[in-house]
Amino acid sequence: MKNMKRREFLGTGLTATTMAAVAGTGLLRSGMAFAGNVAGWPAKPFEEKKLAAAMTDSIGKTEIPVSSKVRLSAPSIAENGAAVPVTIEIDSPMNADDYVKTVWLFVDHNPTPLASQFNFTPGCGHAFIQQRIKMAKTDNVRVVARTSKGELMASAPRKVKVTIGGCGG
Amino acid sequence: MRIGRRDFLQLLGIAGAASFFTPGAVQAAWGGESDPYEIPDYGNVTLLHMTDSHAQLLPVWWREPDTNIGVGPVLNQTPHLCGKWMLDYYGVTRGTADGYAYSCLDYDTLAHHYGKIGGYAHIASLVKRYRQQLGKRVLLLDGGDTWQGSATSLWTQASDMVGAQNLLGVDDFVGHWEFTYGQDRVQHLVKNELKATFLAQNIFNTTWQEAVFKSYRIHEVSGRRIAVIGQAFPFTPIANPAYLIPDWEFGIHTQHMQKVVRECREKEHADLVVVLSHNGADVDKKMAALVKGIDIILGGHTHDIMGPKPFMVNQTLIINTSTNGKVLARFDLDVGKGRLKGWRFHYLPVFSNLIHPDAEMAAYIEKVRAPYRERLEKPLATTGSLLYRRDNFNGTFDQLLCNALREEMDCEAAFSPGFRWGYCKLPGETITMEDVMGQTAITYPQVTINEYTGAEIKNIMEQVADNIFNPDPYYQQGGDMIRVGNIQYAFNPDEKIQHRITNMRIGGKMVSATRKYKVAGWASMHKSEGKPVWEIFARWLENKKHVEVEKMDLPTLNGDMRSNRGIADPHPYGL
Numbered sequence: 064m065k066n067m068k069r070r071e072f073l074g075t076g077l078t079a080t081t082m083a084a085v086a087g088t089g090l091l092r093s094g095m096a097f098a099g100n101v102a103g104w105p106a107k108p109f110e111e112k113k114l115a116a117a118m119t120d121s122i123g124k125t126e127i128p129v130s131s132k133v134r135l136s137a138p139s140i141a142e143n144g145a146a147v148p149v150t151i152e153i154d155s156p157m158n159a160d161d162y163v164k165t166v167w168l169f170v171d172h173n174p175t176p177l178a179s180q181f182n183f184t185p186g187c188g189h190a191f192i193q194q195r196i197k198m199a200k201t202d203n204v205r206v207v208a209r210t211s212k213g214e215l216m217a218s219a220p221r222k223v224k225v226t227i228g229g230c231g232g
Numbered sequence: 233m234r235i236g237r238r239d240f241l242q243l244l245g246i247a248g249a250a251s252f253f254t255p256g257a258v259q260a261a262w263g264g265e266s267d268p269y270e271i272p273d274y275g276n277v278t279l280l281h282m283t284d285s286h287a288q289l290l291p292v293w294w295r296e297p298d299t300n301i302g303v304g305p306v307l308n309q310t311p312h313l314c315g316k317w318m319l320d321y322y323g324v325t326r327g328t329a330d331g332y333a334y335s336c337l338d339y340d341t342l343a344h345h346y347g348k349i350g351g352y353a354h355i356a357s358l359v360k361r362y363r364q365q366l367g368k369r370v371l372l373l374d375g376g377d378t379w380q381g382s383a384t385s386l387w388t389q390a391s392d393m394v395g396a397q398n399l400l401g402v403d404d405f406v407g408h409w410e411f412t413y414g415q416d417r418v419q420h421l422v423k424n425e426l427k428a429t430f431l432a433q434n435i436f437n438t439t440w441q442e443a444v445f446k447s448y449r450i451h452e453v454s455g456r457r458i459a460v461i462g463q464a465f466p467f468t469p470i471a472n473p474a475y476l477i478p479d480w481e482f483g484i485h486t487q488h489m490q491k492v493v494r495e496c497r498e499k500e501h502a503d504l505v506v507v508l509s510h511n512g513a514d515v516d517k518k519m520a521a522l523v524k525g526i527d528i529i530l531g532g533h534t535h536d537i538m539g540p541k542p543f544m545v546n547q548t549l550i551i552n553t554s555t556n557g558k559v560l561a562r563f564d565l566d567v568g569k570g571r572l573k574g575w576r577f578h579y580l581p582v583f584s585n586l587i588h589p590d591a592e593m594a595a596y597i598e599k600v601r602a603p604y605r606e607r608l609e610k611p612l613a614t615t616g617s618l619l620y621r622r623d624n625f626n627g628t629f630d631q632l633l634c635n636a637l638r639e640e641m642d643c644e645a646a647f648s649p650g651f652r653w654g655y656c657k658l659p660g661e662t663i664t665m666e667d668v669m670g671q672t673a674i675t676y677p678q679v680t681i682n683e684y685t686g687a688e689i690k691n692i693m694e695q696v697a698d699n700i701f702n703p704d705p706y707y708q709q710g711g712d713m714i715r716v717g718n719i720q721y722a723f724n725p726d727e728k729i730q731h732r733i734t735n736m737r738i739g740g741k742m743v744s745a746t747r748k749y750k751v752a753g754w755a756s757m758h759k760s761e762g763k764p765v766w767e768i769f770a771r772w773l774e775n776k777k778h779v780e781v782e783k784m785d786l787p788t789l790n791g792d793m794r795s796n797r798g799i800a801d802p803h804p805y806g807l
Contacts, residue, residue, distance in 0.1 A: 134487070136485075136486075136487055138483045138484075139483075139484060139704075139706040139707055140467055140470055140707060140709070141470075142469040142470055142474060142481060142482065142483075143469075143474065148441070148481065193441065201729075222707075224698075224707050226470065226695050226698070226699065227691075227692065227695045227696075227757070228469075228470040228471055228472075228474075228757045
């Protein structure tokens, strides 16, 4: 996709892999690895323009049961649509037998709805992610996680309102 | 009970309500000699709560809104009750002192009878009295919006209010408008001048997501451990300019609140968990439904009468304690080991005429005002109308402000923010510079002229409307609808964003989506150049010499609103 910039980030000591679509947020610095150069980069789902297609390409389906184990927090009203803080936490033993393997973060109507993909190993210890994403307008943010056993679970979609300010109080 | 009439007049400098001081008036008003502030002893912990004083050191006139519509889950629920609906719900009789305090009905008549409300010297007198009676079992908690709203608070950059809080002995404090002095000033005052502890579980450093302030404080009272958790106004960088607090992030942070409550219970062994909140009434209710383990939420921000009975959500007691010093709330609690065993609640309107002002605080107020006295007292115009701001859609004071902006800036329309602070003036009174500052004293006061298309004007109004009438409280910011000068529209609060406003006109003519209109406004979210709004407003008033509000720019409302109990009188809305 045109203007799409990508990065791979290796968390020190965590061995979690993050693949994120970062469109023009100015977060990129020269010298960072671009995902296009990275083996295994899932280019197709990151380039899809519709939520259903992005989900199908990444997860293989669009209907995922909601689980209270997947906790997504995001502001109800964005302070700055260009950098909306999102926190994801998933209940999991995170041991060799049972761990969260992959987490996907979607913004329903962003130009490319798949915002990030995170790969975990049992060594991560804790399936926890904090990230900032860009949102052009009021929209739903949602998370899907796949465990090492192949179980899929989703967060409830979370509406983040992007509005003009003023007039409070 | 003695009325400190002489002291009171001396303090005010003027007799605001001469007819009130006729012999026997006070006793008659209260139905005898009984002292409304004398409270029978109960329990082992007392919480005193005041909030949203908006820097009014002296007593003021404060009329309750005639329109405060609740939608969705809070339809016709307190505090979205106005006029008779509010009185009926709380079982208060019209025309009594409490009726005067809790509703807009007969406001100017009753004002002459019952007098001004609030005043720090009067509040101090009550606080001192309860501390003398109850000793160390009293905590005084201030819910924020204390540093902003007056000329002297702006001119001293909140020093006058910090001094008053220190004298009053505030224990814990949370914030909202405080942040509009900028993060450096807030940190300076909190660290070096303010004796109270500034609490916020929901403010984080943008870089590291670390808490900027302490989330809670544990007080040992009567051998019990009382946790007070602070909740700042969650939408400060959206409702007020974010550039003033560039390194801080806000938000409601329900999950973090739950974590902090658990920490207080489990790690700190708190016997009682209190949230000192600047969420606003509806957000407090939703938060109480989602977070377990909060005993009491002491709420502010929305300036509501949500007493004399606390509102209950599951096991949590929730109140909202008005504004401008109008009410002091008192919880007497029987706190057992690990649980609240019983409570009594007293919602105490601060009738300044019934309370002997505290001499120490009165002297302090006089001292901080002295250097500015001449500027403050400068007369600008007389008013023939009751001037007020607080209401969902417009107030008479805002109508004057919009008229002034349009005429002074030569614009066909005007916007003014839907702030809920700004006290009243009675018909026949003189509007002084202090009164103008009482409607406008903010740190981003520049007046701007914008060329907006009709579509842009509608979008601005729709966005603001959704911040007030979104049925999900977590998407509400508090505040009221943007005030408009010379814009007419039909409005349906129950609709969704972009569909609430129809039939929009400017100067009576249908608005064109593409035509550009010249619109005057103030309080921009972005840094802007322009004269401060008080200068424009004061000049206009001085030229007018006498003002009356004959017509208000109010929307027409849809028919369903006829039975909405958040409307005291549906007629002005075409119903």
